[in-house]
Each structure stands twice: as structure tokens, then as C-alpha cells.
Amino acid sequence: MFIPDPVIHRLPVYYRHLQQLHLQGVKQISSHGLADIMNLTASQIRQDINRIGAAGRQGFGYSIEELKNYIAGLLAMNQKRKMIIIGAGNIGHALAQSGSFAGESFETIAVFDNNPEKIGTAAGNYTVRSIDSLQSFLADHPVDIAVLAVPADQTQRIAENLKLFGVKGFWNFAPIDLVLGTRAAVVNVHLTDSLEVLSYQLDQLPKSE
Amino acid sequence: MFIPDPVIHRLPVYYRHLQQLHLQGVKQISSHGLADIMNLTASQIRQDINRIGAAGRQGFGYSIEELKNYIAGLLAMNQKRKMIIIGAGNIGHALAQSGSFAGESFETIAVFDNNPEKIGTAAGNYTVRSIDSLQSFLADHPVDIAVLAVPADQTQRIAENLKLFGVKGFWNFAPIDLVLGTRAAVVNVHLTDSLEVLSYQLDQLPKSE
Numbered sequence: 001m002f003i004p005d006p007v008i009h010r011l012p013v014y015y016r017h018l019q020q021l022h023l024q025g026v027k028q029i030s031s032h033g034l035a036d037i038m039n040l041t042a043s044q045i046r047q048d049i050n051r052i053g054a055a056g057r058q059g060f061g062y063s064i065e066e067l068k069n070y071i072a073g074l075l076a077m078n079q080k081r082k083m084i085i086i087g088a089g090n091i092g093h094a095l096a097q098s099g100s101f102a103g104e105s106f107e108t109i110a111v112f113d114n115n116p117e118k119i120g121t122a123a124g125n126y127t128v129r130s131i132d133s134l135q136s137f138l139a140d141h142p143v144d145i146a147v148l149a150v151p152a153d154q155t156q157r158i159a160e161n162l163k164l165f166g167v168k169g170f171w172n173f174a175p176i177d178l179v180l181g182t183r184a185a186v187v188n189v190h191l192t193d194s195l196e197v198l199s200y201q202l203d204q205l206p207k208s209e
Numbered sequence: 210m211f212i213p214d215p216v217i218h219r220l221p222v223y224y225r226h227l228q229q230l231h232l233q234g235v236k237q238i239s240s241h242g243l244a245d246i247m248n249l250t251a252s253q254i255r256q257d258i259n260r261i262g263a264a265g266r267q268g269f270g271y272s273i274e275e276l277k278n279y280i281a282g283l284l285a286m287n288q289k290r291k292m293i294i295i296g297a298g299n300i301g302h303a304l305a306q307s308g309s310f311a312g313e314s315f316e317t318i319a320v321f322d323n324n325p326e327k328i329g330t331a332a333g334n335y336t337v338r339s340i341d342s343l344q345s346f347l348a349d350h351p352v353d354i355a356v357l358a359v360p361a362d363q364t365q366r367i368a369e370n371l372k373l374f375g376v377k378g379f380w381n382f383a384p385i386d387l388v389l390g391t392r393a394a395v396v397n398v399h400l401t402d403s404l405e406v407l408s409y410q411l412d413q414l415p416k417s418e
Contacts, residue, residue, distance in 0.1 A: 004249070004250075005248045005249065006215055006219070006249070006253075008406055008409055008410075009402075009406055010215070011405070011409065012399070012402035012403075012405040012406060013399075013402060015405070016399070016402070039214045040213070040214065040215070041213075044213075074409060075405045075406075075408055075409050076408045076411065076412040077405065077408065079408070079412070081408060081411070089303070090299060090300075090302045090303030090306050091299075093299045093302075093303075094298070094299030094300045094302075094303050097298075097299050101400075101401050101404055102404065102405060105405075105408070106401075106404055106408075144411060145404075145407065145411070168411060168414060169407050169408075170407075171403070171404060171407055182415075183414065183415065184414075185407055185410035185411045185413075185414055186407075186410075187403045187406055187407040187410070189400070190221070190222075190225070191310075191398070192221070192310050192311050192315075193218075193221035193222060193225070194380070194396045194398055195310055195311065195315055195354075195380055195396070196220070196221040196224070196284045196286065196311060197217055197218055197220070197221060197284075197396055198354065198378055198379075198380055198394055198395075198396040199284055199285045199286065199288070199290060199314070199315075199378075200217055200220065200283060200284050200285060201217075201378075201394035201395075201396070202285065202290070202353060202354070202377060202378045202394045203285040203288075204394070205392065205393075205394055206391075206392065
């Protein structure tokens, strides 16, 4: 099944809202109800849900639990992903502090840096390891995702090495677009994008005091 | 002009790629060329660009400089936005270290925390101020955006106070959806969303070794 990129990027948002409704005890929702929550039109909601191969029922709408579980399946949320953090600067520390993400779906197992002053210090509950020990670490500990929190000019080279060592997923916080070919999965975070969206929204506010 | 939310969220991505092409000296691009870069179809590209009120020319495509400048205008990137960071934990520190974002478009002018052990310490080039001094600070220094990097259970209350003190833009890093009504602009970052997209992409990779 081919799912367009914009729809894929909305799946976690659907999931979050459906999870919240589910916890509130809501059982079903119409495309109009979802449209309000998602800030889309009802027809976009129906199109998204058709695209992912799910369906509602005429006059009933969507079963929240079914749709939530279906999206969780698409996002492979039942699979535990092991992560390592590369770079123990501020972003690396912030992420190491969280340790795991999305419940226990994503679990950090180690943190690496190349700075001798950082190696051996604490980052969250982890002791920062030398980046020179990466290859031997990966031989013993299979890892799904490398979190890249290193300077932009080092990111591509480090990612290529990690790929050679067998890592297939890359969550990149450096402000560049990593390119690693079709045998790796890459998400470039680009925090500034959301700040520019905020700037647009600020400009749309009513100008009165 | 009404621009649908998904299109707004793509504008910074268009801008980044157009800026890069512009720096490489590229003058024009077809909808198919943009489609490759944006991971969309050519018809989605044409639809997006119609939606924002821009246009290409038959047989020529889009002028990169014109489209880039047009999107920069929509994103109000010529306006300098003043920001304060609330919370000098790891995320607050990481953001304070950057100081400004998107060139000089977004400039951090102060960092606040409520923890006496953090007040007076350094965060990037800033000295952490007491959150008790927020109101008097804002009276003297108009601020466009508050960056919220405080624990989730304090975020809503702090944001409501900031709104009372006149702040209209909120860049929220706590894993909750802030709700502040129609007279404030809010972007909730939700880092985990992009991690779940990565999980989806990992699941789509060819399974061979």
C-alpha cells in the first residue's frame, strides 16, 4: 500500500488524538468531529482514512479504538526500537534525560560523544561512551535508530559510518537534510520549520489590542 | 486568503529547499522537479502553489527567487521576532545555546526559570532570570514568542499568565496540546511524532540483509 508522505506525517497526530479520546471513554467519532480536532476538512479526513486502507461506517463514523489500533499497527508501535544518542551536547542531554519515548516504544540504550571531557560523565541515566567504541558496541547490541545530535558538519560522515555498522534508522537534529539512500530511514527534525509556522500564525492574528 | 493547515506546514520546507537551490544558482524549477525534492506529486505541488496564491508559467515552471521571496513574505520572515525561553532545563539550554533561529529572524532576549539554583547561572549567553520578574521584564521588553520548556503540568498555567502579560506566540516543547483561544498563536512541537514517522519508514525498508 502506498501512503503519501503528508498522510504519513499526520498519522502520529491522529494517533495522539485518538488515544486521548479513547482514554476519555469516547467510542466513536464522525469525520466532522475528527476534522475539528485535526484542523482539516471532513473530506480530507475521509480521504486520509481511505488512503491508509481503513474505513468508517455509514451513519456511525469511525470506531476510535479500531482506528487507533490500526494506525498503531501502521506506525509499528508494537515493535520496541532500540536507540543510541550520538552527541552529548544540550540536545543529546535533553533526549537522554527522557530516555524512552512514546511509552516504552523507543528506548535509549547508550549515549556517545567524541569529546574526552564528556566521555565518562553522566547524561540522564547513561554514562557517555567514547565514539571510538561505537563499532564494538553495535556488534554486541543491535540498534534500530541513531539519534544524531552532533554539529552539522560532522553529521553526514557519522551517519554513513553508522549505516556501515548496520544502523538503519536516523533521527537527525542537525539543521541539514541527511541523504543515505534507499536502505536507510531518515527523519530530519528541522525545529526551525515549526517556528516559521508560528510566525505565519502570529501574522494572521487579529491586530486589535 | 485561506491556506489549509497542511499546506502551511509545508511552507518552511518549500522555503528551505528553494533557498538552497537559489544559493546553488538555480533559476527555475518545474513542478516535477519540486515534486522530487518535496516527496510529493507534481499535481500536489501545483495545488499547493495555487493555494498560496502564487503561480508558475506554462513551459517555464516556477522562478525560484520569486517563489522563495513570496513564501518568505507569507511566513513573515522579514519581521524580527523577539523570544523568551521559559525553563532552563536541558531543552531550554539547548535552545538558549542557539540564541537566534532562521538567521536573525527569531532572537532570544532572555531566559527564565523558577528554580533558585538555576537563577543567576548561565544558559548560552544569557543569565537565567527569576520567573517572578517576568511581568516587569515584559513591561519593558515587548516579546512576540514565549518558548515553553517547562514540565508538562506547569505549561498551561504559565502560558495563560504570559498571555495575560501580552505575549501572543507560544512555541511549546512540553508533550501536551496547549489551548489558548483565538487571540494567541500556538505551535506544539511533539518531537515524538517525527520519531513515529521514522518507525513507519523503518518498517517499509526492504527486509534483506
